[in-house]
Amino acid sequence: MALEKKKIAIAGIGTVGKGLVKILEQFGSEIPNLKVSVIASRKKIRLPKKKIFKDTVILNDAKKLIKFEDYDILVELIGGDDGIAKEIVINALKKKKHVVTANKAMISKYWKDINYISKANKCSIKYEAAVAGGVPIIKIIDEFLISNKISRIYGILNGTSNFILTKMLTTGKNFNEILKEAQKLGYAEANPTFDIDGIDTAHKLSILSSLSFNVDSELNKIKTEGIRNINLLDLKFADSLGYKIKLLGICEIKGKIIKNYVYPCLVEKDNFIANVDGVYNGVVVESDFCNKSFFQGEGAGSFPTATSVFSDIKSILDSDVSHLKKLTNNKNIQFSKPEKRFGKYYLRFTTDDKPGVISGIAKEFKKNNISMKSMLQEDSKIIKSKDATIVITTHDCEEKNMIDALVRINKMNFIKKKTVYFRIENF
Amino acid sequence: MALEKKKIAIAGIGTVGKGLVKILEQFGSEIPNLKVSVIASRKKIRLPKKKIFKDTVILNDAKKLIKFEDYDILVELIGGDDGIAKEIVINALKKKKHVVTANKAMISKYWKDINYISKANKCSIKYEAAVAGGVPIIKIIDEFLISNKISRIYGILNGTSNFILTKMLTTGKNFNEILKEAQKLGYAEANPTFDIDGIDTAHKLSILSSLSFNVDSELNKIKTEGIRNINLLDLKFADSLGYKIKLLGICEIKGKIIKNYVYPCLVEKDNFIANVDGVYNGVVVESDFCNKSFFQGEGAGSFPTATSVFSDIKSILDSDVSHLKKLTNNKNIQFSKPEKRFGKYYLRFTTDDKPGVISGIAKEFKKNNISMKSMLQEDSKIIKSKDATIVITTHDCEEKNMIDALVRINKMNFIKKKTVYFRIENF
Numbered sequence: 001m002a003l004e005k006k007k008i009a010i011a012g013i014g015t016v017g018k019g020l021v022k023i024l025e026q027f028g029s030e031i032p033n034l035k036v037s038v039i040a041s042r043k044k045i046r047l048p049k050k051k052i053f054k055d056t057v058i059l060n061d062a063k064k065l066i067k068f069e070d071y072d073i074l075v076e077l078i079g080g081d082d083g084i085a086k087e088i089v090i091n092a093l094k095k096k097k098h099v100v101t102a103n104k105a106m107i108s109k110y111w112k113d114i115n116y117i118s119k120a121n122k123c124s125i126k127y128e129a130a131v132a133g134g135v136p137i138i139k140i141i142d143e144f145l146i147s148n149k150i151s152r153i154y155g156i157l158n159g160t161s162n163f164i165l166t167k168m169l170t171t172g173k174n175f176n177e178i179l180k181e182a183q184k185l186g187y188a189e190a191n192p193t194f195d196i197d198g199i200d201t202a203h204k205l206s207i208l209s210s211l212s213f214n215v216d217s218e219l220n221k222i223k224t225e226g227i228r229n230i231n232l233l234d235l236k237f238a239d240s241l242g243y244k245i246k247l248l249g250i251c252e253i254k255g256k257i258i259k260n261y262v263y264p265c266l267v268e269k270d271n272f273i274a275n276v277d278g279v280y281n282g283v284v285v286e287s288d289f290c291n292k293s294f295f296q297g298e299g300a301g302s303f304p305t306a307t308s309v310f311s312d313i314k315s316i317l318d319s320d321v322s323h324l325k326k327l328t329n330n331k332n333i334q335f336s337k338p339e340k341r342f343g344k345y346y347l348r349f350t351t352d353d354k355p356g357v358i359s360g361i362a363k364e365f366k367k368n369n370i371s372m373k374s375m376l377q378e379d380s381k382i383i384k385s386k387d388a389t390i391v392i393t394t395h396d397c398e399e400k401n402m403i404d405a406l407v408r409i410n411k412m413n414f415i416k417k418k419t420v421y422f423r424i425e426n427f
Numbered sequence: 428m429a430l431e432k433k434k435i436a437i438a439g440i441g442t443v444g445k446g447l448v449k450i451l452e453q454f455g456s457e458i459p460n461l462k463v464s465v466i467a468s469r470k471k472i473r474l475p476k477k478k479i480f481k482d483t484v485i486l487n488d489a490k491k492l493i494k495f496e497d498y499d500i501l502v503e504l505i506g507g508d509d510g511i512a513k514e515i516v517i518n519a520l521k522k523k524k525h526v527v528t529a530n531k532a533m534i535s536k537y538w539k540d541i542n543y544i545s546k547a548n549k550c551s552i553k554y555e556a557a558v559a560g561g562v563p564i565i566k567i568i569d570e571f572l573i574s575n576k577i578s579r580i581y582g583i584l585n586g587t588s589n590f591i592l593t594k595m596l597t598t599g600k601n602f603n604e605i606l607k608e609a610q611k612l613g614y615a616e617a618n619p620t621f622d623i624d625g626i627d628t629a630h631k632l633s634i635l636s637s638l639s640f641n642v643d644s645e646l647n648k649i650k651t652e653g654i655r656n657i658n659l660l661d662l663k664f665a666d667s668l669g670y671k672i673k674l675l676g677i678c679e680i681k682g683k684i685i686k687n688y689v690y691p692c693l694v695e696k697d698n699f700i701a702n703v704d705g706v707y708n709g710v711v712v713e714s715d716f717c718n719k720s721f722f723q724g725e726g727a728g729s730f731p732t733a734t735s736v737f738s739d740i741k742s743i744l745d746s747d748v749s750h751l752k753k754l755t756n757n758k759n760i761q762f763s764k765p766e767k768r769f770g771k772y773y774l775r776f777t778t779d780d781k782p783g784v785i786s787g788i789a790k791e792f793k794k795n796n797i798s799m800k801s802m803l804q805e806d807s808k809i810i811k812s813k814d815a816t817i818v819i820t821t822h823d824c825e826e827k828n829m830i831d832a833l834v835r836i837n838k839m840n841f842i843k844k845k846t847v848y849f850r851i852e853n854f
Contacts, residue, residue, distance in 0.1 A: 023716065027574040128571075134717040136571035144555075144563035147454040147737040272723065275702060289450065289730035290561040294723040296699065303716035310574040319746040 009071035012078035019306030028052035081105035102129035108206035126312035134297035134304030148287035155283030160195035197226035205249030344424035436498035439505035446733030455479035508532035529556035535633035553739035561724035561731030575714035582710030587622035624653035632676030768826035771851035
């Protein structure tokens with residue numbers, strides 16, 4: 001038999017923890033001898049009257065798990081990159097206990113360390129729930145596509161910001177209005193910084209990139225932009241040009257160069273990812289043998305995330321072989337700098353409504369080797385402003401050249417507001 | 428360690444077998460001590476000069492595997508529901524060897540028997556490659572959603588017929604023309620019966636239904652219609668009504684009643700599944716904890732299918748615990764009869780171009796408790812015919828009533844051709 005380890009410790013009974021207790025209540029009896037030996041929870045909890053929770057010890061402080069030995073698998077659902085979550089995880093691994101966690105902040109930050117420690121102690125660390133709750137993307141990369149070389153992954157990894165972008169376009173309301181609605185509906189937190197500034201997406205992208213390319217894709221090397229400044233106008237212009245604006249995490253490897261980006265960008269409406277709306281998450285994986293695969297599901301929430309956690313527990317119960325691969329020798333790998341990006345752009349200029357504006361922009365583009373693909377000029381009467389609005393899309397060019405051109409253009413006297421730009425991704 | 432079993436036997440080197448040999452060549456070295464001890468192939472083969480193929484015995488007849496003992500996992504890639512494929516699989520299981528197969532015909536037909544035999548012998552039978560090659564749908568149902576109750580699965584499970592339907596609409600050519608093109612491109616076989624008559628879809632649906640609902644969803648209980656008689660006209664009418672016509676496999680459980688259907692039907696354009704075009708496969712899984720999850724990828728082809736096969740091999744290497752669940756007691760389960768379907772319909776009538784036609788149809792509908800939702804009449808000059816074309820969509824009604832009404836309507840003297848009808852699915 002693969003297993004004597006059948007006792008689980010649960011640390012943290014928040015949204016996901018409650019979902020897990022419910023799943024264990026409903027499904028736990030199908031796995032004989034599985035027991036929850038201990039739960040650490042600051043708040044008082046009432047456990048269902050089921051065999052699986054018989055004799056469960058309740059601790060009021062997760063710290064007490066450090067000296068608690070009677071478990072085989074730690075399920076860490078506290079969260080946070082440092083602090084008690086990290087402490088009990090490292091402690092468990094060193095005690096040769098397996099770990100299941102939903103903690104994206106910790107896994108993305110300490111990918112390498114946790115990887116080494118679990119390997120050294122011959123036990124598993126599993127974190128399906130850390131990325132896209134209801135989409136088994138970790139399992140897909142780590143088990144299904146195990147024989148494939150992954151070349152690129154891109155996806156909508158944050159439901160909150162996707163809900164906001166979707167709702168802005170469908171209701172015609174602006175960012176702040178929709179953010180308030182999302183907060184009322186419980187789709188956005190009181191402090192929405194992590195979600196709307198792309199940090200949550202960067203955590204998840206870091207994990208996907210590390211796992212897919214088998215390197216330590218550190219968070220601080222990921223160029224990250226959020227959706228705080230997205231203007232309804234740009235969503236509409238993008239729509240009329242055949243695009244949707246989505247906050248994407250993108251990681252890519254070519255030879256020894258890895259690109260890790262998080263930013264809102266334009267994607268063609270017929271791309272899989274453009275049709276992922278609302279709180280859904282969606283991920284496209286490109287690999288040598290399977291080409292493009294696409295996976296979509298609820299990204300967060302109590303039950304989809306707890307489904308992931310339970311799937312990880314089950315997987316450890318069924319197997320005692322760690323799936324961890326050796327880290328690729330980092331020496332030869334380079335992380336691409338953002339200014340090296342080569343691609344298309346969408347630009348919205350707010351200018352004086354007078355002749356000579358286009359030629360001024362065009363001249364600066366020419367100097368920087370940028371060529372226009374389309375141009376669209378809104379009559380200043382339509383958007384009720386004294387200013388003219390010019391939307392330009394470009395052919396492929398280097399980001400550095402684009403930034404240089406924009407710095408100079410923004411200083412020109414016909415420019416009324418700082419020019420808005422987004423990258424266009426043609427996957 | 429989970430495993431001493433590290434020798435694999437491959438039976439059949441066709442499209443998938445060649446893909447598997449390539450994957451083993453590229454990736455096999457990452458799994459120490461994995462060896463291909465024997466390959467059965469009618470045609471002569473040349474193996475790559477890799478350690479994994481060192482000392483591989485080549486048999487010119489799969490029958491010889493019956494008396495061959497030196498392997499731990501049989502990889503059956505011959506195909507066919509009976510005959511040698513079934514013989515060597517049963518033989519292997521009885522010898523307590525694990526089995527990986529891509530054989531949808533055999534698994535769908537002998538689901539129950541193979542399940543019992545592998546259980547009795549405490550070994551695994553795995554068949555990820557049997558359904559939607561590049562989509563890990565078996566793993567998702569069996570491992571990721573293990574704690575979820577699945578209520579419905581629907582999907583495009585056959586790339587050939589999806590390619591034909593997609594191409595008909597985009598090129599405006601009729602069924603026979605596109606079928607010929609598909610045959611030239613290698614997307615359809617010389618004898619395309621299995622693909623276009625829905626049999627291949629029914630095989631796969633039977634497996635998904637059996638696995639999800641844990642019962643023996645026998646093939647002969649699945650109502651199966653194909654796309655042979657699909658008219659370009661209907662694809663266009665559906666398009667103008669906001670639908671696409673897709674060949675779907677649908678399985679659903681409500682209480683103790685299971686529905687298993689395979690037919691072309693209208694789905695709303697904004698449904699995930701409506702955007703699965705070309706040779707792609709796509710599957711939606713509805714479950715209690717994860718709501719809707721959607722998975723899309725290449726459905727067939729050498730490498731996506733071999734990726735599935737390899738993933739199954741790896742999974743057996745990592746675990747010695749069989750995932751098989753007990754079959755639900757079949758006594759209480761009922762398979763719903765097709766005529767019990769309750770839903771919407773699309774109908775195309777070809778009639779005399781004269782007054783009284785609509786009222787004649789409407790009268791018969793009323794008698795059968797069917798109410799119209801929309802009506803669209805094409806001027807006979809537009810489609811260059813003496814006949815009139817009337818397209819009607821209905822509200823929900825019972826299939827039995829619809830069939831009764833159509834039998835009577837088709838006998839009316841203003842009806843010029845047998846009325847075409849499709850089900851509309853509102854997922």
